[in-house]
Amino acid sequence: METLTISELDATSTDPGAPAWDSVPSVTVPLVPVPIDAQPNAYIRVAWKDRGYGSTPAASMALARSGENLLVRLSWEASGPPMGEFPDACAVFFPQGPGPEDPGTMGSHAEPVTVWHWRDRSDVQQALPAARHLVASGPGVFHPATDARDLAANAAFDGTRWSVVVSGPATALAPGGRVAVAVWDGTNDERAGIGAVSATWTAVTA
Amino acid sequence: MTDRTTAVTNQSDEPGQLAMVFDLNKCMGCQTCSVACKVLWTQEEGEDHQWWMSVNTQPGLGTPKGWEEMGGGWVDGEPAPGHQPTRADFGGGWKFNHQEVMFGGRGRDTHLHPVDTGDGTTRWGMNWDEDQGGGTYPNAYYFYLPRLCNHCTHPVCVSACPSGAMYKRHEDGIVLRDETVCQGARFCMEACPYKKISFNYVRAVAQHCIMCFPRLEAGVAPACARQCPGRLVFVGDAGDPAGPVHRLVHEWKVALPLHEEFGTGPNIFYVPPLSPYRLHDDFSIDEDTPRIPPEYLESLFGPRVHAALDTLREEMERVRAGGTSEMLDTLIVYRWQDLFGQYTTDPSTLDRTPERVAVEFGRTATGRSRVETASPLPGGGPTTGPGHGREPRPRPPEGE
Numbered sequence: 121m122e123t124l125t126i127s128e129l130d131a132t133s134t135d136p137g138a139p140a141w142d143s144v145p146s147v148t149v150p151l152v153p154v155p156i157d158a159q160p161n162a163y164i165r166v167a168w169k170d171r172g173y174g175s176t177p178a179a180s181m182a183l184a185r186s187g188e189n190l191l192v193r194l195s196w197e198a199s200g201p202p203m204g205e206f207p208d209a210c211a212v213f214f215p216q217g218p219g220p221e222d223p224g225t226m227g228s229h230a231e232p233v234t235v236w237h238w239r240d241r242s243d244v245q246q247a248l249p250a251a252r253h254l255v256a257s258g259p260g261v262f263h264p265a266t267d268a269r270d271l272a273a274n275a276a277f278d279g280t281r282w283s284v285v286v287s288g289p290a291t292a293l294a295p296g297g298r299v300a301v302a303v304w305d306g307t308n309d310e311r312a313g314i315g316a317v318s319a320t321w322t323a324v325t326a
Numbered sequence: 327m328t329d330r331t332t333a334v335t336n337q338s339d340e341p342g343q344l345a346m347v348f349d350l351n352k353c354m355g356c357q358t359c360s361v362a363c364k365v366l367w368t369q370e371e372g373e374d375h376q377w378w379m380s381v382n383t384q385p386g387l388g389t390p391k392g393w394e395e396m397g398g399g400w401v402d403g404e405p406a407p408g409h410q411p412t413r414a415d416f417g418g419g420w421k422f423n424h425q426e427v428m429f430g431g432r433g434r435d436t437h438l439h440p441v442d443t444g445d446g447t448t449r450w451g452m453n454w455d456e457d458q459g460g461g462t463y464p465n466a467y468y469f470y471l472p473r474l475c476n477h478c479t480h481p482v483c484v485s486a487c488p489s490g491a492m493y494k495r496h497e498d499g500i501v502l503r504d505e506t507v508c509q510g511a512r513f514c515m516e517a518c519p520y521k522k523i524s525f526n527y528v529r530a531v532a533q534h535c536i537m538c539f540p541r542l543e544a545g546v547a548p549a550c551a552r553q554c555p556g557r558l559v560f561v562g563d564a565g566d567p568a569g570p571v572h573r574l575v576h577e578w579k580v581a582l583p584l585h586e587e588f589g590t591g592p593n594i595f596y597v598p599p600l601s602p603y604r605l606h607d608d609f610s611i612d613e614d615t616p617r618i619p620p621e622y623l624e625s626l627f628g629p630r631v632h633a634a635l636d637t638l639r640e641e642m643e644r645v646r647a648g649g650t651s652e653m654l655d656t657l658i659v660y661r662w663q664d665l666f667g668q669y670t671t672d673p674s675t676l677d678r679t680p681e682r683v684a685v686e687f688g689r690t691a692t693g694r695s696r697v698e699t700a701s702p703l704p705g706g707g708p709t710t711g712p713g714h715g716r717e718p719r720p721r722p723p724e725g726e
Binding site: 159160161162163164166167205206248254258259260261262263264309311312313 | 404405406407408410412413482485486487488489490506507509510511512513516517528529530
């Protein structure tokens with residue numbers, strides 16, 4: 121299991137281009153497609169069994185703590201500029217308790233995971249929050265968290281690469297906890313359980 | 327792996343399934359049903375292009391454009407992949423150059439037109455191919471087809487939703503969505519073979535006809551049915567053997583589902599259109615051939631359409647010969663309120679104080695808190711936000 125050291129930051133800025141991030145260690149998280157057999161219903165399994173998805177190979181992840189806040193910076197190579205019906209998106213998963221063995225399941229009803237979900241709003245969805253606090257109990261089986269907290273987020277797209285910072289309460293990450301990430305390629309209509317997710321959990325050390 | 331495929335909860339001939347019958351022989355394409363729905367339900371942000379109720383000319387590409395070829399539904403018990411209609415497929419919701427024409431000093435050298443926003447939405451609209459129809463002179467033909475969510479017995483949209491936001495209400499079979507749970511994945515839009523689910527691009531949730539359930543719960547018929555000036559929309563429990571819906575569908579078998587082959591068990595039924603005879607090249611009447619090709623009607627309503635049309639003709643013949651027909655009397659609708667079964671309450675008689683509206687609309691399967699937006703209307707009629715819970719006024723209590 122890859123290990124990532126969490127850094128302390130003075131700034132609380134969610135600017136993904138802030139110089140402070142240069143000194144924060146990051147790891148490259150290999151991503152794999154969420155298995156088709158794990159998709160939550162027959163429609164999605166039938167509709168996507170012959171379509172490629174989840175081809176984003178990896179994402180870079182860095183974690184920082186600033187006071188009561190946890191900041192997660194994700195960066196990945198996009199397949200192209202944002203276009204089409206579905207937005208590019210990413211998420212960070214925090215298991216509640218030990219969590220499922222495979223992060224690709226995005227939790228289960230028995231072992232739900234906390235999700236910080238960001239999606240591109242550069243189209244027309246400006247009224248939406250920058251990021252949402254959700255609970256996942258399966259691939260794409262997302263619900264608003266009953267104790268949903270406001271998240272802050274900022275994103276930058278340089279023509280080929282997304283860089284996103286999501287900030288929320290540090291309590292999301294349990295001591296000695298672990299995290300996983302997911303990336304959705306909107307130009308390939310990816311959303312819900314159709315996307316790329318961490319092949320393994322990433323352990324976090326202080 | 328958790329399979330969320332939905333169990334069938336209502337059969338269309340069992341008590342507890344609300345259904346509607348549209349008599350296409352009486353539909354004049356006036357769009358009053360469409361506007362009644364629009365005014366009531368889809369006037370908020372992100373709903374400008376949405377028409378939960380729409381009337382299209384047949385044959386035609388319809389709304390969304392080419393919907394009949396977009397897939398979805400059930401095939402041999404398995405869900406069939408479908409295409410998610412885009413905003414361009416629906417079209418509409420246009421922004422116009424009002425500023426330029428009205429206030430920009432260009433009123434004499436330009437005209438009002440939709441502003442092309444580059445997303446294709448100005449190249450189609452809800453009723454784009456109105457009255458084009460099919461055939462060629464002198465045998466051109468068309469008819470109108472009102473469409474809304476079919477509140478299907480086997481709703482593939484419900485089973486395609488990964489978040490479980492959609493459900494089929496047990497008590498009346500209405501298919502609803504909890505917008506607080508909907509994550510905007512839009513698999514429902516792909517899976518629905520009738521393509522009557524729209525996407526709110528501002529709020530990032532899918533939306534569709536809710537069969538005016540808050541009205542039904544107050545004993546009021548859905549707006550599309552109650553406002554129809556042609557008296558052609560029947561509402562009722564499909565399992566009530568004494569009700570017109572059951573009798574038209576199951577007893578007389580003159581009301582048929584649209585595209586039954588989609589496999590979802592739609593609960594909106596249609597009395598198919600009769601048509602005048604074709605004309606020969608010398609303009610003499612060909613009494614053996616109806617103007618609307620029977621094979622076209624079969625492509626919409628299935629092979630039972632021929633028997634349904636035969637029944638209609640036989641009953642008309644019987645009446646012409648001096649007999650009586652309970653079926654035709656039903657379709658004529660001598661008494662307007664006979665259309666609505668138990669839902670005959672006049673909405674103008676309801677307690678519409680803000681406090682009452684808050685109770686009535688405070689909880690809703692569409693997920694919007696109407697309590698927060700309740701406010702009085704001028705003249706004492708309260709509403710629950712723009713367009714919600716409101717009906718055009720003034721109007722007489724009877725005979726709308």
